[in-house]
Every structure is written in structure tokens, then in C-alpha cells.
Amino acid sequence: MDETGKRRVLLGVTGGIAAYKVAELARALIRNNVEVQVAMTEAGTKFVTPATFQALTGKPVATDLWDESFPNAMAHIELSRGMDAIVIAPASADFLAKLAHGLADDLLSTACLARACPLLVAPAMNREMWDNPATQRNLHVLRADGVAVLGPAAGEQACGETGMGRLLEPEELLHAILAFLSPKRLAGRRVLVTAGPTFEAIDTVRGFTNQSSGKMGYALAEAAATLGADVTLVSGPTLLAPPANTHFVYVTSAAEMLNAVNAHASSADFFFSVAAVADYTPEVASTRKIKKSGAPLEIKLKPTVDILAQVAKMPAGPFCVGFAAESENLAEYAQAKRKTKKLPMIVANLVQHAIGREENEVTIYDDDGAHPVARALKSRVAHAILEHAIALFDAKRGSATVTPIKQAS
Numbered sequence: 001m002d003e004t005g006k007r008r009v010l011l012g013v014t015g016g017i018a019a020y021k022v023a024e025l026a027r028a029l030i031r032n033n034v035e036v037q038v039a040m041t042e043a044g045t046k047f048v049t050p051a052t053f054q055a056l057t058g059k060p061v062a063t064d065l066w067d068e069s070f071p072n073a074m075a076h077i078e079l080s081r082g083m084d085a086i087v088i089a090p091a092s093a094d095f096l097a098k099l100a101h102g103l104a105d106d107l108l109s110t111a112c113l114a115r116a117c118p119l120l121v122a123p124a125m126n127r128e129m130w131d132n133p134a135t136q137r138n139l140h141v142l143r144a145d146g147v148a149v150l151g152p153a154a155g156e157q158a159c160g161e162t163g164m165g166r167l168l169e170p171e172e173l174l175h176a177i178l179a180f181l182s183p184k185r186l187a188g189r190r191v192l193v194t195a196g197p198t199f200e201a202i203d204t205v206r207g208f209t210n211q212s213s214g215k216m217g218y219a220l221a222e223a224a225a226t227l228g229a230d231v232t233l234v235s236g237p238t239l240l241a242p243p244a245n246t247h248f249v250y251v252t253s254a255a256e257m258l259n260a261v262n263a264h265a266s267s268a269d270f271f272f273s274v275a276a277v278a279d280y281t282p283e284v285a286s287t288r289k290i291k292k293s294g295a296p297l298e299i300k301l302k303p304t305v306d307i308l309a310q311v312a313k314m315p316a317g318p319f320c321v322g323f324a325a326e327s328e329n330l331a332e333y334a335q336a337k338r339k340t341k342k343l344p345m346i347v348a349n350l351v352q353h354a355i356g357r358e359e360n361e362v363t364i365y366d367d368d369g370a371h372p373v374a375r376a377l378k379s380r381v382a383h384a385i386l387e388h389a390i391a392l393f394d395a396k397r398g399s400a401t402v403t404p405i406k407q408a409s
Helices: 019-031 050-057 093-101 107-113 127-131 133-144 170-181 215-226 254-267 307-312 330-340 378-396
Strands: 007-013 034-040 085-091 119-123 153-156 162-166 190-195 230-235 246-250 270-273 280-282 301-303 319-326 345-350 359-366 369-377
Touching: 007 019, 007 107, 007 170, 019 034, 019 050, 019 085, 019 170, 034 050, 034 107, 034 170, 085 093, 085 107, 085 170, 093 107, 093 119, 093 133, 119 170, 127 133, 127 162, 170 215, 170 369, 170 378, 190 215, 190 254, 215 230, 215 246, 215 270, 215 378, 230 254, 254 307, 270 307, 270 378, 307 319, 319 330, 319 378, 330 345, 330 359, 345 378, 359 378, 369 378
Parallel strands: 007 034, 007 085, 085 119, 190 230, 190 270, 230 246, 270 319, 319 345
Antiparallel strands: 153 162, 280 301, 345 359, 359 369
């Protein structure tokens, strides 16, 4: 941060077709009052020229380890000094390997090794390269070293294949970087989040579940972690990787989720009940596979325990935030749920707008009414939800006013 309070970022660009997206990221960071200095590997300059980034940032692009324009000709030392973070985007498989093993054979890798600030990497590569055990080992090392890993996403790749390894979109990277640079408003707080569906067994192979992807709950857990919280994520079955810097608890059934929540709720400051927990479960699950026959099959169901209602009743329990996914009458059903469970806040959305998608649009309901959050990436919506919850939490403890929802531009 400079003397004016402006954040400063060293944006490192390595070799990959996704480098073209980083030009938009650089411009977006500058629009959000972040000073950007770009450094590129030789491979990175083969995809986007240094002149492009110089035009966008107004600063010469650093590429040469022996650049004599830096004090004492030590560009690798000076680049990170005074920076709030180094962001590598795209981070190629080769560059991740260098970082994991402390190799420093060019300007950018040497600057990362000599850095005096946090390091964030946004991987981008072919799906097979991403899944390769060597890459996954390197990522494990980097996370253990405190490096923040942003993405990647799944989807169609430049090579024509489809899978994990796409660079996050510039808007997603912008939001993640701004969140990382923001004050750690939840430092010292414990946050408990449930996410995903539950699976209620009928027999050894079949069961009841729902279409929840878990993406909203995972986004909330990750957002809380970036704000400095000690986060525990209790998740039902999903296809998502556990967010970094969270305590991850995997469960299957509603009963298992109840037990996991009970184990952590008493020590939590916030409880975000995002999971789509089954309302009913079979009275008895068969210990064998039920064979098909021509006769009708009857399965007796019993209600599951309402996890959120139970936590909300705890003496001196956490600040509880409910979630309501409805197909109609959104305001009526959400407010009824909030009042019945005596919740200070509930987040509601129409299921047809959210399930399985990367974006969401929600309305937050509290004692003051409805607060719409515009459609955006779930990571961005998660931060808006957290901001509102923090404001209500602070107001409950003596603050005179509630800060309105803020969303990064």
C-alpha cells in the first residue's frame, strides 16, 4: 500500500493462451483503485506483448532479470517491495513447479522467491496437465506454504478438450483479489457453513437426494476464509474440491450433518445453513439391495431434525443465517421461514435461477425488509451476503447503523 492508501499488486504473466484474459484483469484492477505493475516470463510475451500491458498500466513491463533501470540492478528484489501481493495469472504448470521447488531462473520466479508479500496463483492449463499427480503434488506444497490458489474452473479449453484447468474469468479473479486485499473483518471469528445435498439411503445402493451443487455454500466458506475467519465447512456429496484454508467435514446423510453441526455450533460466531438437507428420510434402510418386482413399493418416511432451527434455539448460540430455495412465492415463504425459526436474516432465491449454475441472484430478508442482491457470480454474491451478516452481527452488539450491501464494481 502506498502513502495514499492505494493497494499495489505485482501481476505476473506466464506462458499460456489464457494470458489474453489477464489484460482485462489488469484494467479491472486499475479501475478498482489498485496500482498494477506487470512482470512477464519470456513464454508469457509470446501470447500477449509487453506493450499491451504497458499501455493498460502506464508502467514499463518487467521481463529482464538483469534490468539495470532498477536500483542496484536488482529487479528481482525491488519488484515485490511495497507490494500488497504478487498475483500470477495465468500460472502455468511449469511455473507452479518452479514455485513449489524454489527454482529461480528468470525475473518472475526470482521475484516470487525474494518476495516480501503474499503470493496468489491462478492456474491455467490442459485438463490432463491439471490432473497429473506431479501438478497436484506441487499445488499441495504451495497451499501448505501459504500460497493462495485461485481456481481453476472447468469448461471448454483452447485445445478443444473439456475439463478442469480453465483460468477463472477476469471478473472472478478481480473479486478474489479484491477480497484478499480487503481488511480481514472476520479475523478471530469462527464461521460454520453447511453445503450441498444430503443422501438418505433406501438400501445399499439407492437413496433420496436433490440437485444442490453445493457451489453457494462453498463460495461462502471461501469468502469467509478470505476475510480472516476460522471456517468449518460441513458438506454433503458434491463434485467440488474443498476450499483452501477451511476445515472440511464430509458427511452423507441428514443425521451425519446434524452430528457434525452439533460438534461445531457451540464454538461458532456465525452459522450459515446453506445445505439442502432432506426433510424426510426412510424409517428403515434395507441392508441389502431391494430387488425389482411387479408389486408396488412402499417406503415409510420420517421427518429429519431441523438443523437450523435447533442451532437457532441454542443459548448464546451463533448468529444464524438461513437459506430458502423456493420455486414460487419467494418473499412469503422466506419470511415465514425466518420468523418461524426466529432468524435475524435469511437468504432466498428461486431454484430455477441457481441450481447447478455459476451465478445466482438472491434477496436477503431481515427485520428491515428485503435487500436484493443483483445476479452475479456466486463468489461475488457470497461476499455480499457476508457483508450484510457482518453488519447485522455488529449492529446486534451495539453499532448504531447497519452498513448497506456493497458489491465490487
